[in-house]
Amino acid sequence: MNDLRAGAAVALAIAGKDARAELRGRQIAGSTLFFATLVLLLFGFALGPDARRLAEAAPGLLWLAIVFGSLLTVARLHQLEAEDGALEELARYPVGRHAIYLGKLLAGFAAILVLGGVLLPVVGILYGIDLAPAWLALAATLTLGAIGLAAVGTFYAGVTVRMQAREVMLPLLMLPVIAPLLLATVKATTAALAGNPLGDLAAWLQLLLVFDVVMVVAGATTYGHLLEE
Amino acid sequence: MENLGFIVAAYGVILGGVALYTGLLLRRLSAARRASLQIRREAESAAPPAPDRPA
Amino acid sequence: MGTRVLGIVALVAVVAASLNALFLVPADVNQGDAQRIMYVHVPSAWLGYLSFGVTALAGIGYLWKRDLRLDAIAVAGAEIGVMFTAFAIWGGMMWGKPVWGVFWQWEDPRLTTTALLLALYLGYLLFRRLTDDPHRRAARAAVVGIVAAVDIPIVHFSVEWWRGLHQGPTFGSPDKLLHPAAPALFVVALVGMVVAFTLAWAWLMIRRYQLARIEWQIEEHGRLGRISAARRAARTPVAPTDGAAERV
Numbered sequence: 314m315n316d317l318r319a320g321a322a323v324a325l326a327i328a329g330k331d332a333r334a335e336l337r338g339r340q341i342a343g344s345t346l347f348f349a350t351l352v353l354l355l356f357g358f359a360l361g362p363d364a365r366r367l368a369e370a371a372p373g374l375l376w377l378a379i380v381f382g383s384l385l386t387v388a389r390l391h392q393l394e395a396e397d398g399a400l401e402e403l404a405r406y407p408v409g410r411h412a413i414y415l416g417k418l419l420a421g422f423a424a425i426l427v428l429g430g431v432l433l434p435v436v437g438i439l440y441g442i443d444l445a446p447a448w449l450a451l452a453a454t455l456t457l458g459a460i461g462l463a464a465v466g467t468f469y470a471g472v473t474v475r476m477q478a479r480e481v482m483l484p485l486l487m488l489p490v491i492a493p494l495l496l497a498t499v500k501a502t503t504a505a506l507a508g509n510p511l512g513d514l515a516a517w518l519q520l521l522l523v524f525d526v527v528m529v530v531a532g533a534t535t536y537g538h539l540l541e542e
Numbered sequence: 543m544e545n546l547g548f549i550v551a552a553y554g555v556i557l558g559g560v561a562l563y564t565g566l567l568l569r570r571l572s573a574a575r576r577a578s579l580q581i582r583r584e585a586e587s588a589a590p591p592a593p594d595r596p597a
Numbered sequence: 598m599g600t601r602v603l604g605i606v607a608l609v610a611v612v613a614a615s616l617n618a619l620f621l622v623p624a625d626v627n628q629g630d631a632q633r634i635m636y637v638h639v640p641s642a643w644l645g646y647l648s649f650g651v652t653a654l655a656g657i658g659y660l661w662k663r664d665l666r667l668d669a670i671a672v673a674g675a676e677i678g679v680m681f682t683a684f685a686i687w688g689g690m691m692w693g694k695p696v697w698g699v700f701w702q703w704e705d706p707r708l709t710t711t712a713l714l715l716a717l718y719l720g721y722l723l724f725r726r727l728t729d730d731p732h733r734r735a736a737r738a739a740v741v742g743i744v745a746a747v748d749i750p751i752v753h754f755s756v757e758w759w760r761g762l763h764q765g766p767t768f769g770s771p772d773k774l775l776h777p778a779a780p781a782l783f784v785v786a787l788v789g790m791v792v793a794f795t796l797a798w799a800w801l802m803i804r805r806y807q808l809a810r811i812e813w814q815i816e817e818h819g820r821l822g823r824i825s826a827a828r829r830a831a832r833t834p835v836a837p838t839d840g841a842a843e844r845v
Binding site: 407465468472475477478482485486488489490492493496497500516517520523524527528531532535539540 | 724
């Protein structure tokens, strides 16, 4: 039991440290937000001006923007350690490697959650959608989606952190894996915004939950091997 | 045979592709074996004679 | 020796089964001759997935035993798997155009899942190229392979769901051949092709594995050569200090 508590303490410590670094380096976190907003704007140019088409496409565009933003976020969170060789230092501590993974996951989750939370009203404004009636379902979708993105993203960021072509390898490895997450979040968002006419919202959220659990477990168990080098 | 074009395209690419890969694989394999043999010969001829160590 | 026999048997089997699929088996009532494409598409898809399973399992094995031979199996599976997966997609498209009228159909769970499988494979292979150290490469690849393998069933399941919820017109399904009520001749032809292809796959895997091991040895030699060359350069040009034989 002590191990579990020690592990949790470490995870929280890492998450806290990353979160503080994020807040301090506000510019970088802010620029990710800016980037995602720009993506949404460009989508508007690409698919507009037909308001109805944009409104129909809105869930997909929202989540694409969140996914792209997540790529930058998780890469950045690993960059912090990589530059000082701190990851190797962390790996030497006897605490479970899972704790390191979970700590980074937590930080990534928080960052992506914030990203999505800001982008939702932006989408509401740009694509003319009323979010208020569906806010609870949207919050649930965002939370589950953020967990999945953080889980997969943290894992692949750890995998590619010291590689040469990491800027392209991270998206290249990560994007195919999150295809089902993208599908589920967009479907859930669409259903939520439409008032759940087909009654499939719960099903998509369940799929998201399964995805999250599987990926967190897979990531936590294999992350340790990455640090063992 | 109807849709002959698609059938030919499918079988041609797939069976032909496997045949092509097989050929390339065999070529790579024999090249690797030759290289490996070469290395072993070099290692044997380059190995220094027994050292004259003090007993 | 045994491998050579396997190769010959596989070759004969593939030729025989293909001739059967192309000329002897009757055409389908609904899909016509286009259905013959299924006889190459299904085995390719099967082998694509099988190879990936092998790669993932070999990766787990490597992480457990740290034996580079397992990594050789993994890379063999990946290379051969990417080929069969690409063929499966190609076959699916060639079948789709005459039967569906389109080359691509988003809601077909097999086609979309296989496309993602291809993407995962290519990522895996590319990823391997960017690491030089054999053990580090093997460990990283294993980890990437495991997560990718875990993703595949989720992808398949989610696309099936996707299709189920969309009330689209019924379209001809490649599943037809696997349906329990399918005519015996079709089933026999398909099974024959699957067996023949799998024999060929086994032979290819063995040869690719052999190649991987030899290439690794060559790689090792190259690395050791550089290391001993560096050591030589670092030593003084005068007689070696301890008189020990130089071992590579």
